[in-house]
Amino acid sequence: MDISENDIRAQLHCILAHPDFAATPQRRAFLSYIVEEYLAGRADQIKGVSIAMSVFDRDETFDQQIDPIVRLEARRLRQDIDGYYAGPGRQDPLRLTIPKGGYAPRFERVAPPEQPGLLPEVAPLEIRNPRRIPAIGLGVAGLLALCALVWFAFVGWWASSPSVSEGALPQGPVVAVLPFDTLGEGPGYFADGLTQQLTSELARFRDIWVLPLGSGQRSSQGGSDLQGLRTEFNADFALEGSVLDKGDTIVLSARLIDLKSQRYVWVNDYSTGRAPSEIYSAQDNIIRDVIGRLAGKYGVLTQDAMKTATRTPPSNRDAYDCVLSYYSYQITIDHGRHPAIMDCIQRSLEQSPDYAEAWAVLSNLYLQQIRFGLGGDRQEVIAAASDAARRAVEIDPNLAAGHLMLANMRFVRGDFDGFRRAGQIAVGLNPNDSSVLAHYGMRLAFSGDWDEGLAIVDRAIALNPVHPHWYHFPRIFYEFDQGNYQQALTVLDQIDMPNFLWTHLWSAVLNASLERQQEAQSSLNELLLQRPAFASEANSILSIWQLGDQFEQKLLGSLHKAGLEIDK
Structure with a gap:
């Protein structure tokens, strides 16, 4: 061009x-x-x-x-x-x-997307909806009032549910899923199905408030009252879309609106054939893609909140801020931030002891003390991690992160059957949460099931283009195990985690395996600069990953070749 x-x-x-x-x-x-x-x-x-x-x-x-x-x-x-x-x-x-x-x-x-009604980034947002809904004698204000009754009834039901405590209520952004429109003569069931399924899948994420289906209904004359969603429900985002019949294909446009700034913050188009079998197949793929990009701690919905949380002074942080800071830390796993993040989570639990997700992430922070040689008695730390994971599940039995941490605990202890059962529960509770998939898939691969584990990790990567770079490490382990050292180094080159233990460890190992002694020695020096006692910690750090004796000895042998004298 x-x-x-x-x-x-x-x-x-x-x-x-x-x-x-x-x-x-x-x-x-x-x-x-x-x-x-x-x-x-x-x-x-x-x-x-x-x-x-x-x-x-x-x-x-x-x-x-x-x-x-x-x-x-x-x-x-x-x-x-x-x-x-x-x-x-x-x-x-x-x-x-x-x-x-x-x-x-x-x-x-890049061809501009076909988005009816999408306005330039510099213009205030005003959306007109061509879809007509049944006339029921209510204007916009009446509809919002009716929705308010539904919404607060829903909140009251959730809060009073015997299996869900106050701490298990969603802590994050409020999202209204607006009914998707059918433009032209397209199949109405496609738009209706997408609306319902998106609402259900978003509701799986326990840190997102999803307005009940229909709360975003629009009047037949006035279009969208987005300001009403903001003022009446304190909604942060609205997800809308349309289905357009173009003859031989059907095009879906999905759009996320930031109601505070009244701007589109995410837009995407999808195409499929007109046959019902194609439409149903496309619907599943579209749902996975939309949810993967928008929801979860690394999705569009929480990116701004995560940035705000990392800038908030420690004295002003609430429990949700601390959890967001943890996920921000998880992007690079900068070991220097670990003590402050753990302190933030522990302090937040003193104020909010029934916040299930805070207990779940605390469990992982405890285990990181062993994984990365950050100190603490091994048995005491594992016991504390186990207690935190159990507490998370007791508070909120439907929290995927809680069951994931139970799975991680069983993995550490070598209970692979228990690990699989808990991991499958976590994935079943939220199959589109990339963090859950990455954690579970990585450990599945390390326990010997490379094919299934890597397939799950690859799905986590595909779900969200802004995933943390540590998602790529299981592939490095696999390529090393297979003797494909140059391919493993190529994968490592995609990872930008300069303060993470495994970055320099793998650079030393792979360069030594490729007979690049100077590069291996340089990477080893970087590793020892960060972890001076690594020679005495290596066996303990590796053992928690359940890699097997043969893999560990091969890895330790490459480290020795790079110049590390490992303590027995």
Whole structure:
């Protein structure tokens, strides 16, 4: 496609100027350099050596086999760019990428989605709905009043339920699922089915308030009263959509509205054939995709809340903020943050002892003390983790995270049958929660079922494009086990977790296995800089993952080859 130099420069400016573009000054210079070289007609000359000398102040003696600065920074820059297009740049008409295997940029136009009623980002939102509902003699205010009765009756039922305590009530954003529209002569059952199933699947996430089906009903004349949803129900988001019959295909458009700013924050289109079998199959795929991208701690619905929680002073944090901070920490697992996160969770439970999810994440924080050699008596820590997981399930038997932590506890103790049973309950409670899938699938793979475990982890990755990078580690374990060291290193290059134990450990192991002694030694030095006592902790840290003696000995042998003298 014909893309002009002005278009490319405008897109580069949009990326570099946006406050949410996370790249460091050096990576920004990196991006500017490769784009300018591309525009100058020198794309084939963009090499690691030229980037190192022009951007990173290296001289002509630079050897990229010894100094991985360009490769590491290119990986991080790709992630910065992906983050930009997943967030503020999702509507940009031009997409910039840096394909792996080189450093030359690529540009492609992105066709604007077919979204009836979608307004530009700069305009206030006003939506008119062509779908007519049965006239029942109520205006918008009357409908909202009726919905309020339904909503508060629902809250009263939930709070009074004998199996759900006050601490188990949803803590996060309020979402109204509006009835999806049928445009033209399309099948009405498709839109109705999507509305009902999306409502049900979102309700599985215990940190989202989902307004009961129908609370978002619209008047037959006035369109959507989005402000009413905000003022009457304190709703944070509205999920709407439409089904359009285009003859040989049916197109679904799904849109998420931030009611506070009255802007679209997520939009996507899906197409399927007109045959009923195709429609039903597409419905399941669409549900998985929408829920995976919107819900969960790493979905669009909680991203802003997570950012706010991490900026909130510790003295002002409530229990929900602390749980969000935990999930923010889980993105990079920066060991330096562990004590503060654990302290926040423990303090929050003093104030909110019936907050089930806080108990669940506390269980995982306890186990991380052993997984990453962070201190504490092993037996006492495991006992505390077990108590916290049981408390979570006792408070809220339908909390997927609680059953997941029970599964993790049984895994640690080598009870693989019990681990599977609890893990399957967790997945059954919320099959579209990427965090649940990743935890369970990873341990399933480590216990010896590589095929099923990796398939579950791959599903977790596919559900949400902004998943934490640790989701990729099980694939590294597998490729190492199979002797595919270069493939494992390629996967490791996708991971940007510089303060995480396994990042430097695997770099040392894989480079040693590939006879790259200098790189292995450099990575080992980084590992020991973070964990000076790792030589004495290695056996204990590895044993909690139930990898088996043969795998552990192979891993320890590669670490020894990298230069680590492991204490017996």
